[in-house]
Amino acid sequence: MHKQTKIFAKRVVDFMHTPKVCMELGSFCETVITHMADQQAQCCIVLDSHGKLAGILRKDDILSRIVFKVGPNALIDDVMDDKVQTIRPDEYLYHAIGRMRRQNVREIVVVNEAMQPVGIVYLRDAIEIAASHLMEQIDRLSAEGDIDSLREVKAAQVDLAADMFEDNQPATAIQQLLSHVNNDIYSKIVHDNICHMDAEGWGKPPVEFCVIVMGSGGRGENYLYPDQDNGFILEDYDDNDHTRVDEYFRELANRMCRDLNEVGFPYCTGDVMATNPLWRKTVSQWVEQVSLWGRKRNSLALRMADIFFDFKPVWGKNSLAKDLRFALTEMLKSNHFFLQEMYSQQVDHNVAINIFGRLQREEEGDHVGKVDIKYRGTLPLVEAVRLLSFKHGFEETGTLARIERLHLAKVLSDAEKEYLETALTFLTKLLLKNQIRAFQKDQTVTRFINPNHISQAEKEELLRSLRHIEAFRKRMKGEFTADVF
Template structure:
């Protein structure tokens, strides 16, 4: 049955309307209501003197708060609702539907990063494009921030990914949505713990901060059940405040990582988490760290830098992440020797083709006879594209977006772009589909696939994709190291 899962790939910006009536605080109620009548507006958006969202006056508010209760010259400030539900234009539409249903409102105000209104989304319009049988799934994916509810969100991810494949959605779109849901879980867990800590007497966060995720989450390329790769960027603060500031964020990190583990994000075995001081620094300390990574030549420093490169913000003051991203890209693109060292570190991440031109399978251990899709296919591709992007000063973190930007910058040819996109999409699809099948049959969800379960056509396509990756890595080796052999 067609489940119309395309709604889960839609963004708020595709369905928002321009607010028909928008007035400043201090406007008479009479004036605002007259404009609503003239335009047929369902609501009136209220902004402050700087254009930032201040509140909203809905049609039902006119009956309950205005008519026969206040004078026509009463200011709109006195009757508007200042607890407005908002979203960003680039967020997913299903999330907007879930929020409106959860809070019992019929509209959301779409705002930019400065909290200035840019449009409206109405529940009635959004629901009309969502089939009735999808509403329960939307509600499952839009649960509250408590741990038990978020466990349900993680479980609902698998059903959604399965349904999207049934609807022939591209694997990259499925990955992006899985990542979006995971980032939303991060955000809700952090927000919930910040509120709990304030209620317990810890107070508000002592400085602005930004929580970041790294690895596949930073690239928007999550598979099922990724482990935790996270950190904190803190606003700079005086040295004498260090104990107080660090105590707060150490506690917040501990609670965040604990709750993430409980809802389905296993602790990182490499300790790449905000509970580790290495991944919890002020913005100035992060800048210094990036500089040190660029100067050191040992493998540990290079591996830490490699983990960090794909970071993205998930909560808090995102300008801190933007500032650090600019510092990182600017430092790396000027450091050719560092890029050479990084390539050398990744040289052993060979593509999974043996000397006979067949799939290179695991030879020992529990996974003997299986093919490692992550380490012998997607990782060599992701690393190569990342390295050329850093060399070219490209700030994007997603692999497909990086390929597109590299093509526009004429760093990859038309043919290379076509081959890389094909390889990435096929490798992503084959692993993600196998993971979903494993989960639904109560088998372990891993990065390995059994070649015996592949059709002849799938094996041939897999080998073709691997050859494309191998050819690109050879070309990159010549460009970065000057070694053509």
Template sequence: MMSQTRIFSELVRDHLRDDCLMVRSKTPLAELLSKMTLAKATSAMVVDGDERLLGLITEQDVTRRIALRCEGNELVDSVMTTPVRTIGATDYLYSAIARMRRFGWRHMPVVEETGRVAGAIDLCDALAAAGEDMLRRVDTIAHEHSKDGLREVKSAQVALAADLIADSVPAPEIQSLLTRINGDIHRRILDLEITDMKRTGWGDPPVAFCAIVMGSGGRGENFLYPDQDNGFILDDYPDDRHGQVDAFFVELATRMTRDLDDIGFPYCKGYVMATNPLWRKSRTQWRDQIGRWGRKRSTIAIQLADIFFDFRPVYGKAAMAGELRQRVTGMARSSPALLTELNRETERMDVALGWFGRLVTEKENVAFKGKINLKHMGTLPLVSAIRLLCLQAGIAETSTLERIAGLHERAVLNNNEADYLRGAFVHVTGLLLRQQIADFTAGREVNNYVHPDAMSKRERDILIGSFKAISDLKDRVRARFTGEIF
């Protein structure tokens, strides 16, 4: 039986129709109509010389606009519909289904990251991958823009994650989906607040900007209830505009973080949020800050840099984040002293593995006695050590699995090391996500602790092997940055 949850794990590119009709913008309308008739096409995508989408001609355009008002020698770009709503080839299938159902469309253009047309997706083809229960999930997850609706989206994530776990979808794929949904929530919140600020006299954003998320969101590895780790990159502006520009973005950041907290993303206890000037800077200020982190050796500077290294854009001008990523990657690779200090932080992270391969459980905190903190003593040491090796190698990826793949490609990790570490990450995150779902379902506090008795013997054996691989990685990283073997 075909999985009914695959719409949440499969990508749009897996369901592309590559027989779509494409024409150049200077094509005469008579020629366009001839091509549509010959191809029995209900629409045509108008592209430039690099096959980037410029507009769309549909059957409705033909019947309502072209047939009644045009003679045939006019050019396509004079009557095409533009701009056109598109979806990315690497977006999840559920996103395409939700958009087409929301707008009543039968098909939708699909584009690559470069903007080049990849094909089109047909609603009937997409719906064939989904049952009625899953369509209800889609409609909930892709709720219209309202704060109440977004609160429902956040709540629906748990049921969706449970469905995917039950369907044997690997935990990192579920984390990626949860992160994507959370990113959509951020975008919708910012859209709502920018619209409201314009309505109430603030006007449009005074400069272009990019909102970023850090931590697990920046890696695409959210669990069920991540707190807020966000910031703003602002386009450069003259000093004499600082009062106006900063006032706008302070207000926007305040509204955004308040709404996110209300929906289910708690305020960051460490104040890593766009409301803090440390995380709200212009492009030049960010570049200067990154340079200072590379030169300074204070504990605070190291901790701030460590927080920042995992970030990705969620709203606005993504190119600003790309520019900053290049700067960070170059700075870290050319700052061995900084990497050595970062390694000290990694060394302080213990792995929950004791003598003779025994699992180390909590002994002091009565509330969690006998349980293992799979985040602090499992995923965090792995994530931190892998990130450190990638910074040294100049690898710009942020996802832990992509980082492991990058290190493997550059022969920093051999075949066995990469395989064990991939397996460790998938296994530990799977146990942790399953426990969080169980805690939520039972009405318990959702946290990062798992009791060994909640695992099968096989799962405990694999966990011990996973911790051993993580511990070996830490030893290797320590030797690499300090020269110490033991």
């Protein structure tokens, strides 16, 4: 049965309407009612003197709050609802639907980072494109509450990914959605722990900060059940406040990582988490750390840098991450020696093709006879595209976005863009489908696939994809070593 799961890939910005009536605080209700009638508007968005969202007046409120209570000469300030549900334009539409259903409201106002209204989404319209049998999935994925609720959100991802495959949704789009749901869980856990700490006497965060995820989460390329790769970027503060500030964020990091582990994000075995002071720094400290990695260029520094470079903010003051991204991009663009060293660290990350051009299967360990699709397939491609993006000073983090940007800049030819996108999409689909199948059979979810269990056409496409990646890596050798042989 076709499940119409394309709704889970839709963004709010693609579905929102322009508000018909917007009025400032201090407006008379009679004037507001006239404008709403003229525009046949269901509601009026109320703005403060800076154009920021202050409240909303709905059509139903005209009778219940104005006609029968205060009269038409009252100010809109006295009758509006100042507790308006809001959402950002780049969020997924299913979030808007879930939030409206939970709060029992008919609309949600779309705002930008400055809290200025840029659109509105009506529940009635959104439900029309979401079949009724999808409402349960929407409610599961947008649930809020305790750890058990978030654990249910995590579990719901697998069912949704399977349904999206049935609907022939692109594997990379499914990855983006999985990453979004994971990052949303991060956001809810951080918010809840900040509230709990405040109630327990810790107070509010002593400085502004943002939580970042790194690796596949930062690129929007999560598979099923990624482990934790997270950190904090703190606003700069006086050194005299270090003990107080660090005590707060050390406690928050411990609680956040504990809850993430309970929900279904295993602790990082490499300790790449905000509980480790290495991944919990101010903006200035991060800039100095990145600069230090660039100067040292030893294997440890390169490994740490490689982990960090795909970071993305998931909660807090996003401008901190934006400023750090700019500083990082500028440093990398002007440090060709550092990029050469990064390439030298990755040069042995070969694709799964042997010297005869056939599939290279694992020869030892627990996965003999299988192919490591992640570390011998997608990772060499991700690394190569990332390095080329750094060389040209591009700030994108997603691999497809980087390929697109490199193509627009004429760094990649039309043919290169096509075969790299096709290879990434196919390998992602192959691995993600295999992981879903393993989960549904109560088998261990891994990054390996057995070539004996895929069709002949898939085997041929797998070989073709790996050969394209290998050819691109040979080009990278010329880019970063001036050695084309």
